[in-house]
Each structure stands twice: as structure tokens, then as C-alpha cells.
Amino acid sequence: MTGTEGEPRAIRTAVVGYGLAGSVFHAPLLAANSSYSLDVIATSDAGRQGAASSRLPRAEVVRDGAAVLERSADLDLVVLATPPMAHYPLAKAALEAGLDVVVDKPFAVTSAQGQELVALARQLGRVLTVFQNRRWDGDFLTLRKLLAAQALGRVTRFESRFERWSPAIGKAWKARATAADGGGALFDLGSHLVDQALQLFGPATVLHAELKARRSDERADDDVFLALRHQSGVTSHLAMNMLCAQQGPRFRVLGSIGGYTKNGVDPQEPYIVAGGSPLDRDYGVEAPEWAGLLGRDGHLDKLPTERGNYPEFYRILAAKIRDGGTASALPLPVNPEDAVDVLKIIEDARTLAQT
Known part of the structure; x- marks a missing residue:
């Protein structure tokens, strides 16, 4: 992933969702890291569209994840900061579009969905990780x-x-x-x-x-x-x-x-x-x-x-992507299989509480 004169090209990134997660965690961390260019922000809320345009004038603001996927040929990475029920379908579509993916927690709403995404990313050779930022509290x-x-x-x-x-x-x-x-x-x-x-x-x-x-x-x-x-x-x-x-x-x-x-x-x-x-x-x-x-x-x-060091998540991710993605021996910031284990604990807790 190189640009002009052999310099590393910035990782072209879209953030889907501009509520708390998108506006406070992902967008500021990406904007502060020169390894990334924050090119697209998706939000259907008019007020948030205005806030995104004001704070990040270089980013194109679009309505939703579908509009981001239409631009997949011009992107490398999509960050999903949407409500949890949208994580699985959007992550699946982004992986199939050839993009690397960051999913905010919770990874999905079931462990089966999480396992399917892990298997799909492995099959397609895409980088998939989960934003467990509290590891850097x-x-x-x-x-x-x-x-x-x-x-x-x-x-x-x-x-x-x-x-x-x-x-x-x-x-x-x-x-x-x-x-x-x-x-x-x-x-x-x-x-x-x-x-x-x-x-x-x-x-x-x-x-x-x-x-x-x-x-x-x-x-x-x-x-x-x-x-x-x-x-x-x-x-x-x-x-x-x-x-x-x-x-x-x-x-x-x-x-x-x-x-x-x-x-x-x-x-x-x-x-x-x-x-x-x-x-x-x-x-x-x-x-x-x-x-x-x-x-x-x-x-x-x-x-x-x-x-505290939330920026470390995106530093580790950039190194992984630039070193060859899934072919690289460098670690992911968060192994998505860890997030599946979390979902299994949550499911077991719900079952135990009900019985």
C-alpha cells in the first residue's frame, strides 16, 4: 500500500455512524493518525451530518452504509459505529466488498454471527477486528x-x-x-x-x-x-x-x-x-x-x-494493514475471536438468569 515516491499511502477509511462512538472515539482517533485518511462519514441524522462536515471538512458525508459500500473501490477500511443490530449485516457486506473492517463493540448480537464473520474474513483474506477500546484505559x-x-x-x-x-x-x-x-x-x-x-x-x-x-x-x-x-x-x-x-x-x-x-x-x-x-x-x-x-x-x-492510550488501537491496526494485512505476522489490536468469547459469556449469562 504505497503512494507517490514509495511513501506509504494513507489507509482510506470510512466511518459508518456518527453518534457517540463515531464522533467521540473513531473519527478523532483516525483524524489524529497520519496513517489514515478519513474520507467518508455516514449518518442519516441531519444534525450529525452538519457536525461531521464542520469538524471534518475533507470527509464526504453520506446517508448510510449502503452509500459507503458504493464507494468501496476508493476505500481500504470501514469502521462500523452503528447500533449493534446493524453490525453483522454491514460487516458481512463490507468484507464481501473487499474492505478491511473495524466493528465497534458488541461485535454482533449473537456469537454465531460473530463466528460467521470471523470465518468469512479468514476466507476472503480481510482484516477484521473489534474496537475494545477499554483495553487501553x-x-x-x-x-x-x-x-x-x-x-x-x-x-x-x-x-x-x-x-x-x-x-x-x-x-x-x-x-x-x-x-x-x-x-x-x-x-x-x-x-x-x-x-x-x-x-x-x-x-x-x-x-x-x-x-x-x-x-x-x-x-x-x-x-x-x-x-x-x-x-x-x-x-x-x-x-x-x-x-x-x-x-x-x-x-x-x-x-x-x-x-x-x-x-x-x-x-x-x-x-x-x-x-x-x-x-x-x-x-x-x-x-x-x-x-x-x-x-x-x-x-x-x-x-x-x-x-490512557486509545490511539494505540489504530496504531496497531495500521501496522497490520500496511504490513500485508492477514498475511502479516503482526498482531491485530483485538482478535475478533476474543469478541466471540465475550458474546458466549453474555449468552450464557442470559440463559442462566432466565432459568
Whole structure:
């Protein structure tokens, strides 16, 4: 993939969907990385069309994914930032059109759909990955560093939460979506929490699952608790709640020689929402007062949080695509088979909660 005078050509990219995922995560990260050219943005919402044209004047704004696929000969990569029910059909069509594909989480609404997409990408020799950006949260990077150094000893319990106070459902598609459509907190927040738990502690089974709809207009679930048992021996307790007026710790991890507790949420998303850029010096840097606590030998020490790094996803992806795509030995930023494993846990949790 080269341009004039042997220089690497920018990866010609389209983003389908310009809600929170498209406008706050994907478009800013792509625009900040010179390996990509953001050529097309698809959204049917007039207000979002205007916002996209204003912020990214070089990008052509079209109505929907079908209009993007009509331009597939002039593109290399499509990023799907649509509601979950559209992920599978759009990803399938984009792969068949000869494009590499990034799918926002959740990968699909069933593990069978995810497995089909993985097989299709392999058959067609296309790059397929899933945007599990929370692998690059600063607090998660801090925890991974602690575990790599065995600072907590043998971990026995992992507690992880995403809790928010959101009494009203802010997006029209979320208000309409059932679990079959990919709606609810388990698909939305749970895709992150389950992925992080599996990345840290390996394969797991669902021991217990509670799924409730607390808000009157919620059609799926907004208050969820899962207990997982990992083959490594760790027990994970994962909580996600959209009607939580007082949040618990983001992480609480207990080991044989120490523990780690972290409050607060990674600052990268609110930084972009406030108008910042991934290129800013302060991007991803957490305020010192949000430092976690490392407990060992009967005392607590503040542990500064690693800098968050969502841009790393697209850096790894660009290296993979430019090095030959599926023929390259370089890793994907996220193996889509990992996302299928997450969907299987979600499915098992729903089955267990129902029975």
C-alpha cells in the first residue's frame, strides 16, 4: 500500500455512524493518525451530518452504509459505529466488498454471527477486528502492570464495575432495543467488563447472573451482575448499572499478598467530548487525586494511573494493514475471536438468569 515516491499511502477509511462512538472515539482517533485518511462519514441524522462536515471538512458525508459500500473501490477500511443490530449485516457486506473492517463493540448480537464473520474474513483474506477500546484505559493498563509484576501475589477475586446515573434513556435506538437487538447494559457496558476479565484472567464460566430492568422504559436490562469462575482460579464479580446514584470502586482486586482499589472512570472519553484532541499533551492523563490505592503489608500507598492510550488501537491496526494485512505476522489490536468469547459469556449469562 504505497503512494507517490514509495511513501506509504494513507489507509482510506470510512466511518459508518456518527453518534457517540463515531464522533467521540473513531473519527478523532483516525483524524489524529497520519496513517489514515478519513474520507467518508455516514449518518442519516441531519444534525450529525452538519457536525461531521464542520469538524471534518475533507470527509464526504453520506446517508448510510449502503452509500459507503458504493464507494468501496476508493476505500481500504470501514469502521462500523452503528447500533449493534446493524453490525453483522454491514460487516458481512463490507468484507464481501473487499474492505478491511473495524466493528465497534458488541461485535454482533449473537456469537454465531460473530463466528460467521470471523470465518468469512479468514476466507476472503480481510482484516477484521473489534474496537475494545477499554483495553487501553489508564486504570486497566495500571492493573495489567501490577499483575505482570506479581505485585498482588496470586489473585483470588476481581471486582469490576461500570455504574452510571442515567434515569432517562438518551438515545432513541436504545429506548427501542430489546436484548435481541443488542440493547441493554449487558451488551453495552458488559462487553467491556467481560472482555477485560477474560484478558486478565483467562477463560471463564458463568456462575451466577442477575439481569434486571429498573427504568420504566427499559426494554432489555439496565442493572446487571455477573459472577465468573476463571480456569485460572480467579473469581470475577462484574456489575453494570445505569440507575446508580452512588458508584462503587471501578476496580477492586484481591491477591495473596496485596490488593488494589481504583475509583473513577478513565478520562479519555470526557476529554474528547470537551473538545480535546488525542494529540494534546494532556490527553489520557488522569488527575492525581484519582490515583488508586495499593494495599500491602498493612498499609496503603497511592498508585498513579498509567496514561490512557486509545490511539494505540489504530496504531496497531495500521501496522497490520500496511504490513500485508492477514498475511502479516503482526498482531491485530483485538482478535475478533476474543469478541466471540465475550458474546458466549453474555449468552450464557442470559440463559442462566432466565432459568
